[in-house]
Amino acid sequence: MRFVAALVAVASGLALIASWGGALHPLGDSLAVFRRELMIVFALSVVWTGWPRPMRWGLAGGALVWLGAFVWASRAGPADGGLILYQQNMLYSRDGVDAWVKSVRAASPDVLILQEVGARTLAALKPLEADYPHRVHCPQEPLGEVVLSRLPMIEGFCSRRDGFAAMQVETADGPVWVVSLHLNWPWPHRQAAQVTQILPDMAPISGPVVLGGDFNAVAWSHTVARVSGAVKARRIGALMNTFDLPGGLPIGIDHVLSTGQGWTRRMPKHGSDHYGVLAGVRFDGG
Secondary structure (H helix, E strand, O other): OHHHHHHHHHHHHHHHHHOOOOOOOOHHHHHHOOHHHHHHHHHHHHHOOOOOHHHHHHHHHHHHHHHHHHHHHOOOOOOOOOEEEEEEEOOOOOOOOHHHHHHHHHHOOOEEEEEOOOOOHHHHHHHHOOOOOEEEEEEEOOEEEEEEEOOOEEEEEEOOOOOEEEEEEEEOOEEEEEEEEEOOOOOOOOHHHHHHHHHHHHOOOOOOEEEEEEOOOOOOOHHHHHHHHHHOOEEOOOOOOOEEOOOOOEEOOEEEEEOOEEEEEEEOOOOOOEOEEEEEEEOOOO
């Protein structure tokens, strides 16, 4: 029993260490998706090894501290207004949009930040054209990124490669960039290479910004850190699960970054395979 526990502890411990190595190899970000589960396995198995008591309980205690911090970061803060946005991966093959449209109208966001908007899902936006007359649509069939705004548009553009749509809007606090981002899955898929290709296209985005998207990467990944650094923003809101892997394992891969202060709330899927994210951002420091 102790031998098996030691093997599990060593294997999960090595995987945990590697999950912090996304800057060295994209495999690190793939393992980071399961860091929470690896931490639980490590904490449980290390207690049952035959290792010295101070070592066992020290390692298990460190794992529990990390898990405690994760739980703390998952608390929802107060929703106190600001620039309101609705972020969601629409799922290009979805059927039916009525419930989604009702949800958007009930939330009444200033901006919609959407991914997987191809020819099929573009129809979902038609009922909202009068409310959100300003649009930047970057089609990449069957996928695509969209930013819709009821606020006046100053300018907008698409990345030269599949990746993001950007619109600068006029708000009560001045111009704000709003970006819709959609990344591939991490290693062995091409997420790291895609980020390397599109980051130079983000150079015109400066000053106040809100970037929402399906990152296909968890909040503590190197990928999220790279995008955050490119737009000089940070992730806002609570940690929350927004997607279910095959088998039902929930993970958080949809995020909102901003140079302002903000809050987030999880919204229903309404026909997508991703939950929506409602967010509010303030740029006045209030």
